[in-house]
Amino acid sequence: MIDITNIHKTYITGTNKLHVLKGIDLKVDAGEMISVMGASGSGKSTLLNILGILDNHDHGEYLLSGIKIEHLNESKAAQLRNKYLGFVFQSFNLVSFKNAMENVALPLYYQNVKRKKRNAIAMEYLDRMGLKEWSHHLPNELSGGQKQRIAIARALIAKPKVILADEPTGALDSVTSQEVMDILTDINKNENITMLIVTHELDIAKRTQKTIRITDGMITEIVKN
Amino acid sequence: MFDLDRWQEIYHVLKKNKLRTFLTAFGVFWGIFMLVIMMGSGDGLKNGVSQNFGDMATNSVFIWAQQTSVPFKGFTRGRRFDYENADVRALGDAIPEIKFLAPRTNVGGFNGSNNVIRGLKSGAFQIFGDYPVLDSIDPVNLLQGRFINELDVKEKRKIVVIGLRVKELLFEKNENPINQYIQVNGVYFKVVGLFKSKRTGEAASNDNQRIHMPFTTCQKTFNMGDAIGFFNITSKDGIPVAVVEEKAIKVLKKRHSVAPTDDAAIGHFNLEVEYNKMQGLFFGIRVLVWIVGIGTLFAGVIGVSNIMLVVVKERTKEIGIQRALGAAPRIIISQIITESVVLTTFSGYFGLTLGVGLLEFINYLLEKTGAGSDMFLHPGINFNVAITALAILVVAGVVAGLIPARKAVSVKPIDALRYE
Numbered sequence: 001m002i003d004i005t006n007i008h009k010t011y012i013t014g015t016n017k018l019h020v021l022k023g024i025d026l027k028v029d030a031g032e033m034i035s036v037m038g039a040s041g042s043g044k045s046t047l048l049n050i051l052g053i054l055d056n057h058d059h060g061e062y063l064l065s066g067i068k069i070e071h072l073n074e075s076k077a078a079q080l081r082n083k084y085l086g087f088v089f090q091s092f093n094l095v096s097f098k099n100a101m102e103n104v105a106l107p108l109y110y111q112n113v114k115r116k117k118r119n120a121i122a123m124e125y126l127d128r129m130g131l132k133e134w135s136h137h138l139p140n141e142l143s144g145g146q147k148q149r150i151a152i153a154r155a156l157i158a159k160p161k162v163i164l165a166d167e168p169t170g171a172l173d174s175v176t177s178q179e180v181m182d183i184l185t186d187i188n189k190n191e192n193i194t195m196l197i198v199t200h201e202l203d204i205a206k207r208t209q210k211t212i213r214i215t216d217g218m219i220t221e222i223v224k225n
Numbered sequence: 226m227f228d229l230d231r232w233q234e235i236y237h238v239l240k241k242n243k244l245r246t247f248l249t250a251f252g253v254f255w256g257i258f259m260l261v262i263m264m265g266s267g268d269g270l271k272n273g274v275s276q277n278f279g280d281m282a283t284n285s286v287f288i289w290a291q292q293t294s295v296p297f298k299g300f301t302r303g304r305r306f307d308y309e310n311a312d313v314r315a316l317g318d319a320i321p322e323i324k325f326l327a328p329r330t331n332v333g334g335f336n337g338s339n340n341v342i343r344g345l346k347s348g349a350f351q352i353f354g355d356y357p358v359l360d361s362i363d364p365v366n367l368l369q370g371r372f373i374n375e376l377d378v379k380e381k382r383k384i385v386v387i388g389l390r391v392k393e394l395l396f397e398k399n400e401n402p403i404n405q406y407i408q409v410n411g412v413y414f415k416v417v418g419l420f421k422s423k424r425t426g427e428a429a430s431n432d433n434q435r436i437h438m439p440f441t442t443c444q445k446t447f448n449m450g451d452a453i454g455f456f457n458i459t460s461k462d463g464i465p466v467a468v469v470e471e472k473a474i475k476v477l478k479k480r481h482s483v484a485p486t487d488d489a490a491i492g493h494f495n496l497e498v499e500y501n502k503m504q505g506l507f508f509g510i511r512v513l514v515w516i517v518g519i520g521t522l523f524a525g526v527i528g529v530s531n532i533m534l535v536v537v538k539e540r541t542k543e544i545g546i547q548r549a550l551g552a553a554p555r556i557i558i559s560q561i562i563t564e565s566v567v568l569t570t571f572s573g574y575f576g577l578t579l580g581v582g583l584l585e586f587i588n589y590l591l592e593k594t595g596a597g598s599d600m601f602l603h604p605g606i607n608f609n610v611a612i613t614a615l616a617i618l619v620v621a622g623v624v625a626g627l628i629p630a631r632k633a634v635s636v637k638p639i640d641a642l643r644y645e
């Protein structure tokens with residue numbers, strides 16, 4: 001599903017050059033659930049952003065579901081993100097003026113699905129997350145766990161092949177974190193969606209099939225859980 | 226297609242900072258408002274001044290006789306002379322460019338002593354001997370009866386057509402003047418028509434104090450021989466009346482033994498030249514109004530563009546989220562441009578409406594109080610201008626949104642997402 005070889009990334013800020021990814025090789029099969037761990041600043045988010053086509057790499061090759069990701073224009077990139085990728089962020093990133101249902105339906109809006117239809121589908125997903133009653137609430141009226149479940153529903157609605165989650169439980173307490181992980185493992189099992197989860201918590205990482213450790217921009221360890 | 230999500234977003238953005246939205250909108254509102262008011266006033270000025278011409282053929286020249294200033298053919302300078310009936314024929318024969326030729330005789334009285342009497346009432350009015358053709362050069366509004374006709378001229382009938390003010394001064398309020406008699410310089414004339422000037426203001430009140438009678442009647446009754454007071458001549462369509470003017474003066478000089486070099490002997494006034502000067506002035510005013518108006522509007526549009534830039538900056542993260550979820554650049558761009566167009570068009574529409582409303586109100590006041598003058602009348606803008614202004618607003622909105630929209634999609638999605 002994901003196949004990267006020798007990925008490099010350097011950030012340039014003014015005269016400073018920061019070589020963050022120093023040749024990453026990684027293969028992720030369809031349906032795998034993988035966690036990524038590493039010290040702060042080791043380049044986990046950078047890797048995930050490149051995989052999410054939110055940022056571009058300097059060197060190396062990236063194949064997403066067989067498609068070579070290189071020199072894409074922004075329209076094409078948007079289309080690929082919409083079709084293949086779902087994102088879950090630490091800070092939820094819900095759109096503040098849209099209610100829960102509208103937030104979940106957003107990816108379908110960009111596919112030009114009619115409002116009625118996409119809202120109906122969004123309601124199904126909210127129901128699965130146990131949030132049906134909250135469908136008409138704005139994000140600022142919801143708890144962190146609720147927000148993250150809405151974000152997950154949003155990541156799922158367009159039936160992506162891969163879900164990229166950057167510290168999805170980072171802003172949640174341990175009980176809620178486990179609930180969120182329950183949902184994610186469920187989805188991974190039942191829908192065979194590939195998952196990459198960046199986390200700092202060992203007990204979260206333990207719930208995935210494999211854990212990749214990144215140290216200073218390189219993969220130093222791959223552990224089966 | 227109506228897209229609720231899009232309008233929801235626009236509403237959210239505009240509502241978020243109401244004061245800022247209002248101030249921005251006000252810039253555009255003011256621009257278009259000023260444009261409308263200035264255009265309307267310009268037109269009001271034009272209408273007012275144009276009304277001084279009434280429906281008069283503007284390709285007119287007036288020619289009258291003065292004193293010679295150069296001795297010629299045995300005559301000394303300072304000689305007075307009159308045009309005569311034979312000149313009419315001679316002018317017509319010599320100048321094919323003439324369309325209408327109306328000779329006129331006049332018996333003074335206006336501003337002088339009372340010269341018209343009816344019973345116990347009397348007044349001082351201007352009295353003209355005219356041909357029916359006058360009605361084609363300088364028409365009036367006939368309120369009652371008829372104008373002078375050919376038969377009147379041929380039979381030298383003792384009839385008059387009187388102006389409204391004449392009727393008011395000589396007749397009772399509800400009296401019908403038609404077929405009544407009035408005494409002009411001691412001679413009785415039958416009133417056959419009553420008219421009102423097509424002009425406004427002072428020009429109109431002058432017109433309304435006139436009495437017209439057949440040309441021939443006037444000459445005969447008041448012992449003028451075949452002397453003519455002046456000629457009013459128009460040129461054929463497409464020919465400048467100056468051509469006719471020049472030729473007519475030449476013919477008249479020759480016929481009355483006036484030296485070709487004598488510029489003082491023959492008085493003339495070319496209405497067309499004056500009219501064109503005025504048209505040029507109005508054109509200038511119009512151009513100026515557009516320049517100033519568009520300038521003001523432009524300032525408003527810059528304001529919109531500026532605010533859109535701020536909005537885009539504020540919403541960087543939100544736009545980043547949308548792009549991460551698969552919003553193509555064109556969706557983001559069209560969203561921002563729509564916002565900008567909505568802002569300019571709405572505020573511009575209010576400016577337009579309020580401007581037109583104010584002009585209508587002024588118009589209403591002018592009409593109600595009768596204050597419409599020979600300087601200002603019927604201010605207003607025409608429909609095409611309004612449509613043009615709206616079109617300009619929409620285009621301006623697009624232009625104002627373009628730079629901010631491009632800016633919104635020029636950053637990498639990740640940078641947008643990370644923006645704090």
Ligand SMILES: Nc1ncnc2c1ncn2[C@@H]1O[C@H](COP(=O)(O)OP(=O)(O)OP(=O)(O)O)[C@@H](O)[C@H]1O
Nearest residue numbers: 011012013018020039040041042043044045046047
């Ligand atoms: N846009 C950027 N410009 C410059 N430097 C950046 C940028 N993004 C990240 N960095 C730097 O790259 C390095 C890796 O950042 P990254 O976000 O990938 O770390 P991380 O492993 O996700 O850390 P954390 O666990 O704290 O989230 C850091 O030193 C960071 O300062």
Ligand SMILES: [Mg+2]
Nearest residue numbers: 044045046166
């Ligand atoms: Mg990180």
